[in-house]
Amino acid sequence: MRGQEAREQAGRKALMATLAHAAADEISRLWNEAGLPSEAELLRGPETGLVTVRGRIGGDGAPFNVGEATVTRATVRLPSGQVGHSYALGRDKAKARLTAIADALWQDPAHRETVETKLVAPLRAALDAAREKSRVETAATKVDFFTMVRGED
Amino acid sequence: MYVAVKGGEAAIANAHRLLADRRRGDRAVPALRLDQIVEQLALGVDRVMSEGSLYDRELAALAVVQARGDMIEAIFLVRAYRTTLPRFGYTNPVDTGAMQVERRISATYKDLPGGQVLGPTFDYTHRLLDPELAAGAEVETPAQRPVDAEAMPRVSAILAHEGLIEADGEMPLDHVPGDITREPLQFPMARDIRLQALSRGDEGFLLALGYSTQRGYARNHPFVGEIRIGEVELELDVPELPFAVPLGSIRVTECQMVNQFKGSAKAPPQFTRGYGLVFGQSERKAMAMALCDRALRASELGEDVVAAAQDEEFVISHSDNVQATGFVEHLKLPHYVDFQAELGLVRRMRAEYEARENEDRAAEEKREAAE
Known part of the structure; x- marks a missing residue:
């Protein structure tokens, strides 16, 4: 049961991470294509606020505050009772509402599969592709040092 | 004696209207969109986020265009906006x-x-202005290499x-x-x-x-x-x-x-x-x-x-x-009363100084006459 619960939480966190990174119009396009329901009662928000970003001295030392970032969040309840939350950088309230519904639908066994395959999988693939593109472009600027042999021997 | 003055409302309103016009500039030139600023003036946007202490590219871009490219004004706008938002918490330290x-x-x-x-990076560029960029030339796509x-x-x-x-x-x-x-x-x-x-x-x-x-x-x-x-x-x-x-x-x-x-x-x-x-x-x-x-x-x-x-x-x-x-820029705001007070003080000091000078001169003349 412990392992089951941990897997459940990891899956939900991965869902929220993918949704946080995704663009709002892409989410709503896939949403419509998948025919996911979007009725839900708003329990909180959508509301925009700040989080204070922390770093660590020297990279791995004591924490310090770097500065703020805008974050928008929402909490919804589905007609079937599941409560979903969303948090993401930025100020997009429509995205906050929709991603909170996605989180709630994911908790509903009747919808999880659709959310995973029709919404999260394509978003994750796009995110991975964008990251891979950035990585290979960065890798092309890697310095290959070579040493010039000088002198007689 | 100085009596407080009211007024300037019409002048201020018209000045701001003029500012909006000058900010927009020649209407024959297309207006900048925020996504253009985010994409093409990215490091300016980054500076506004860093010194405005608010990570939000779109807001920083808005601040840049609203401030007509004046970075410190843009940073000021962002700082002011921050104060209107509630705080949800402190993130875990970034890795x-x-x-x-x-x-x-x-x-x-x-x-x-x-x-x-x-x-x-700008490193190793020759820092030569690029006329092709001015002409709007297309740029190459980046090279790629396996990671x-x-x-x-x-x-x-x-x-x-x-x-x-x-x-x-x-x-x-x-x-x-x-x-x-x-x-x-x-x-x-x-x-x-x-x-x-x-x-x-x-x-x-x-x-x-x-x-x-x-x-x-x-x-x-x-x-x-x-x-x-x-x-x-x-x-x-x-x-x-x-x-x-x-x-x-x-x-x-x-x-x-x-x-x-x-x-x-x-x-x-x-x-x-x-x-x-x-x-x-x-x-x-x-x-x-x-x-x-x-x-x-x-x-x-x-x-x-x-x-x-x-x-x-x-x-x-x-x-x-x-x-x-x-603090520096507040100096240009009306200081009429302060200045009136200072003016009165300087006038009095000057009068005292001149009176002293005159006394000294009179004493000197008297002494010379005596010799």
């Missing part, structure tokens, strides 16, 4: 070691694990093995990071609070101070151990979820400055460190921050405080360009 790296260089180690990647699977540990972790470099800055375990947005500045201050102030500090001011240390005002023998730029993930602990909620990623620049140190009564000879971490791609600022961080550790390391860059109260009190511009 720069797990960064999706877009640039990573070291001036101390040629062959460090993960290698040196230049990324989108080595090698990890990129922070250089400080690599250097640590001999014990010749100090550890990452630690604080007592029960230390809660200070927050200058919540508590007024107090001196002396802990290093974590200084770093928060430096991270939002004015790039030009910190650059000049960092430069001053290189020129001999608190020389501290710096090397760039590492600069890395890239995206780090943000996570926030919230009561409603049993795990830290992912928020997405932000781009940051980190600078690890490594400083040769001959030792003092307080610390043995070793490499000491200065740290810089700022929002966006902002290498100059991160380097300047790291130089200032190191200089400001003078007392901690038993060095004599002899230069401006080592003077915590001087540096931190003057590093915030919104405060600085507020």
Whole structure:
């Protein structure tokens, strides 16, 4: 049961991470294509606020505050009772509402599969592709040092 | 006698209307869109986010265009906006070691694990203006190369093995990071609070101070151990979820400055460190921050405080360009009453001075006449 619960939480966190990174119009396009329901009662928000970003001295030392970032969040309840939350950088309230519904639908066994395959999988693939593109472009600027042999021997 | 004057409302309203017109400029030229500023003036946007202390590209772009490109005005706008929002909490500290790296260089180690990647840098350009850019030429797509699977540990972790470099800055375990947005500045201050102030500090001011240390005002023998730029993930602990909620990623620049140190009564000879971490791609600022961080550790390391860059109260009190511009620019606001008072005072002093002069002259003439 412990392992089951941990897997459940990891899956939900991965869902929220993918949704946080995704663009709002892409989410709503896939949403419509998948025919996911979007009725839900708003329990909180959508509301925009700040989080204070922390770093660590020297990279791995004591924490310090770097500065703020805008974050928008929402909490919804589905007609079937599941409560979903969303948090993401930025100020997009429509995205906050929709991603909170996605989180709630994911908790509903009747919808999880659709959310995973029709919404999260394509978003994750796009995110991975964008990251891979950035990585290979960065890798092309890697310095290959070579040493010039000088002198007689 | 001076009586308070009212008025100027119409002039102010028309001045702002004129400002809006001049900001827009020639209507025959297309208006800038925010996405154009975000995409094509990205480093200007980054500076506004860093010194405005608010990570939000679109808002920073809006501030830039609203301020007609005046960066400090844009930073001021962003700072003002921040105060209107509630705060949800403090993120977990970002892990720069797990960064999706877009640039990573070291001036101390040629062959460090993960290698040196230049990324989108101005370094090694010839600094020649490009007429093709002015003509709107298309640009090539970037080159690509398969990625080595090698990890990129922070250089400080690599250097640590001999014990010749100090550890990452630690604080007592029960230390809660200070927050200058919540508590007024107090001196002396802990290093974590200084770093928060430096991270939002004015790039030009910190650059000049960092430069001053290189020129001999608190020389501290710096090397760039590492600069890395890239995206780090943000996570926030919230009561409603049993795990830290992912928020997405932000781009940051980190600078690890490594400083040769001959030792003092307080610390043995070793490499000491200065740290810089700022929002966006902002290498100059991160380097300047790291130089200032190191200089400001003078007392901690038993060095004599002899230069401006080592003077915590001087540096931190003057590093915030919104405060600085507020106090300098307030001088142009009406000071009529103050000035009337000063004018009265100067008139009286001048009259007294002249009376004294006249007395002295009369006495002198009298003396000469007597001789």
